[in-house]
Amino acid sequence: MIRHEVQLWAYAAQELELGDQRFVEAHLEDCPECVEQLASVQVAKEALELARDARPRVAWAKVDERIGAMVEKRLHAQARRPLYFRVGVFGAGLAMAAAAVLYFSMPREALLPLPSVEQPSPVSSWARVDRAQGLTRIDGESSEILDGTELRGGDVLRTSKVGKAYVHLPDGSHLRVGGASQLALTRSEADDVALTLERGSLAVRASHQVRKGFVVHTGGLTVNVIGTVFGVMNDSEQVEVTVTEGRVRVELPTGESVFVEPGQRLRFDSKTQRSKTLKLTAANERELSEVAAVADATTSVEQRAVVAAVGGPPSSPPMLTAQGTPRSLPRLSPSEARARQVSAPVLTAEEPARAAPPIEDGKTVLTVEGPAEVWPTLGGGEIVRGVPAPREAVVEAPPVTQPTEWAEAPKPSVDEWESLPAAAAPEAPSAARLTEEPAQQPKVIAKDLESIFMQRAEDSIQKGTCDRFLLGLEDIATDSERNARTEQARVLRARCFDSQMRPRQAMSEYRKYLEVYPRGHFAAEAHQALGE
Amino acid sequence: MSADALPLPRLVPSQPPTGQTEARLLRLVDRIKKDDVLAFEELYRLTRDDVARTLFHLVGHRPDLEDMIQETYLRLLKAVPGFRGESQFRTFLYRVCANVALMNLRWWRRRKEDLTAELPDGIDFGQDPERAAQAAQASRLVHRALEKLTAKKRIVFVYHELCGMGPEEIAQAVGVSYNTVRSRLHHARLEFTEALRDLTRAEVSS
Numbered sequence: 001m002i003r004h005e006v007q008l009w010a011y012a013a014q015e016l017e018l019g020d021q022r023f024v025e026a027h028l029e030d031c032p033e034c035v036e037q038l039a040s041v042q043v044a045k046e047a048l049e050l051a052r053d054a055r056p057r058v059a060w061a062k063v064d065e066r067i068g069a070m071v072e073k074r075l076h077a078q079a080r081r082p083l084y085f086r087v088g089v090f091g092a093g094l095a096m097a098a099a100a101v102l103y104f105s106m107p108r109e110a111l112l113p114l115p116s117v118e119q120p121s122p123v124s125s126w127a128r129v130d131r132a133q134g135l136t137r138i139d140g141e142s143s144e145i146l147d148g149t150e151l152r153g154g155d156v157l158r159t160s161k162v163g164k165a166y167v168h169l170p171d172g173s174h175l176r177v178g179g180a181s182q183l184a185l186t187r188s189e190a191d192d193v194a195l196t197l198e199r200g201s202l203a204v205r206a207s208h209q210v211r212k213g214f215v216v217h218t219g220g221l222t223v224n225v226i227g228t229v230f231g232v233m234n235d236s237e238q239v240e241v242t243v244t245e246g247r248v249r250v251e252l253p254t255g256e257s258v259f260v261e262p263g264q265r266l267r268f269d270s271k272t273q274r275s276k277t278l279k280l281t282a283a284n285e286r287e288l289s290e291v292a293a294v295a296d297a298t299t300s301v302e303q304r305a306v307v308a309a310v311g312g313p314p315s316s317p318p319m320l321t322a323q324g325t326p327r328s329l330p331r332l333s334p335s336e337a338r339a340r341q342v343s344a345p346v347l348t349a350e351e352p353a354r355a356a357p358p359i360e361d362g363k364t365v366l367t368v369e370g371p372a373e374v375w376p377t378l379g380g381g382e383i384v385r386g387v388p389a390p391r392e393a394v395v396e397a398p399p400v401t402q403p404t405e406w407a408e409a410p411k412p413s414v415d416e417w418e419s420l421p422a423a424a425a426p427e428a429p430s431a432a433r434l435t436e437e438p439a440q441q442p443k444v445i446a447k448d449l450e451s452i453f454m455q456r457a458e459d460s461i462q463k464g465t466c467d468r469f470l471l472g473l474e475d476i477a478t479d480s481e482r483n484a485r486t487e488q489a490r491v492l493r494a495r496c497f498d499s500q501m502r503p504r505q506a507m508s509e510y511r512k513y514l515e516v517y518p519r520g521h522f523a524a525e526a527h528q529a530l531g532e
Numbered sequence: 533m534s535a536d537a538l539p540l541p542r543l544v545p546s547q548p549p550t551g552q553t554e555a556r557l558l559r560l561v562d563r564i565k566k567d568d569v570l571a572f573e574e575l576y577r578l579t580r581d582d583v584a585r586t587l588f589h590l591v592g593h594r595p596d597l598e599d600m601i602q603e604t605y606l607r608l609l610k611a612v613p614g615f616r617g618e619s620q621f622r623t624f625l626y627r628v629c630a631n632v633a634l635m636n637l638r639w640w641r642r643r644k645e646d647l648t649a650e651l652p653d654g655i656d657f658g659q660d661p662e663r664a665a666q667a668a669q670a671s672r673l674v675h676r677a678l679e680k681l682t683a684k685k686r687i688v689f690v691y692h693e694l695c696g697m698g699p700e701e702i703a704q705a706v707g708v709s710y711n712t713v714r715s716r717l718h719h720a721r722l723e724f725t726e727a728l729r730d731l732t733r734a735e736v737s738s
Contacts, residue, residue, distance in 0.1 A: 009718075009721045009725075037725075040725050040728075040729050041725055043728065043729075043732065044677075044724060044725045044728045044729075046670070047670040047673055047674050047728060048670075048674060048693050048694060050663075050666055050667040050670035050671065051589075051667065051670050051671040051674040051675070051694065052589075052693075052694050053667055054585075054588070054589075054667060054668075054671045055581070055584075055585055055588075056584055056585065056588040056593075056597055058584050058597060058598060058601065059598060062598060063580070063598050063601050063602060066598070066602050067576060067601075067602055067605050068573075070602065070605070070606055070609070071569055071572060071573070071609070074569070074609065212565060212566065213562060213565075224617060249617055251555050251558065255553070255554065255555040255556075256555075257554060257555060257558065257620075453568075453569060468566045468567055468568065469568070471563055471566065471568060472563065472568045472570045472571065475570070476570075
């Protein structure tokens, strides 16, 4: 009997396949009891159908207010954070001072035997070009990028048709930018990465570091990375996402969300707006295994350098020290030694890091599997022992036997921001500037979250923590309904970029502002920032 | 013909919510994870009607529906940072609703108050008066019959029959296996039909 009713529910709900439905219909002809039960089931289904449309009347004003108050409480909890941060920074400062006192009070001899190579920091906020060929940065005027150049969020890279580049992101991920590509590092933080591939191809070996997100935007698609090796290709007609390890979640412009698994290739046709899942081709696999091999080799060399620096096995090679070239490595030429210094105090533009010294006899090659022609130099163009030199150099160089070394990229001596014309530099953000706008009444958070958000964004600019407000400000600024708030949001974005020493983005925001509000409240500020 | 020979039903999942909305919700979740409070407000505006209707179906006509909505969003605010995008956001939201509803149902069961005896006020049944009257009657009967089910069976039944979710999605939303969902659903269907039949007979006789 129980089975009857269950099946009758399925029959009434049309959950049975055609053959099964006919089977039940045939059964009903011989079973009057079942017909009676089916009538009960149908009554229940009809009642449910009618009840489904019922919508409770909720006092939304009351609920909105209560939920707003709840959010306000959370906001206050966030507002207290900076205090903890200040205490933390103060504590860190004390610790550093104590370390400095300890350092200077110790006998110098005691320090000498310790190799003091600066360890590569995986949480640096800088991305770095490991190796580049035909790579330029688009910043008003195209400038060629050399090996070892450090990149920041907002930089736009472009490769020539035959060019390619290997980039090391702050979160430990590695990229290979293919030929004829344009890539924007929208966000490049140790815990948050967002890339925009305008065109071309990109292969990624994402690190497994815990982070807020790793997203690639391209051709209307959003690829959310979940620790993986994957590639993205975007030409004018279609976008392809390929995966060999892990998996990615792709949000299509149609709103669908698709997971791409290892061995799969998702092709999205931009014209028909249709996607198709295919198998990986050999070329896809080769490209992705290449970037994975490079990433592994880079990580391996760095780890070995760190191990050696902190006291590796007896057979480990002596490391270059931060203070300069050690006497134990007399075979290094002065120019090479200078290029390898971890913290070169002065390095002019005429001595770019990529001016790699000639390969000398006696250097060894670290045995790492992978195609030799793809090894990047590490740390900014200096020759890294253990990594094969460029192909033409390898041909000339005899087998070498000296161990691996690693040194960090030399820092550029000229701060690019200092070279900007003074008139172009916008004024430092100040709270007084906002008073030019009609004063906004302090509002209850429950009723106007947007104004609170703007206020917090403005405060965060002065604190230097405005990054997290940029997205929200963009949302407000692009609101179809133009008003004082959208205007202010655009200016706040500009000020935020300005406070973060990102003048290109700041100027771009000011230009957008002037396009929309040529006579706006902040037009004078925008003109001044643009040097007009 | 023996009843045992009848084919087993195949539960058909209903259509998922539109992808456009889902993608928008996921983008908002990303922003909320970055402490963008404005995004939470937008998410609230987008989902509040759905949440209210779902909670109403799950627990019936209760005087504390507003409290439940607030509780749902409070839990959601705390839980969103842990959302990894492995399921649809709506499924995640329904899981929060299910937990809130489960607590509420158990609390009211302990009070042993029958809240569904009267025709519920404050419920919108649409513009057509005739259909509204039918819907009001049906809604009262349905919710009284649902009171006869245990809380866990009720949640599965409501999600499938009133919210249109498929068994796999319910399994994710409730945190049990697919087979458990099937089992609870089948038992709930039997109990619901029986309860509704009894209620209808009682109404007719009175």
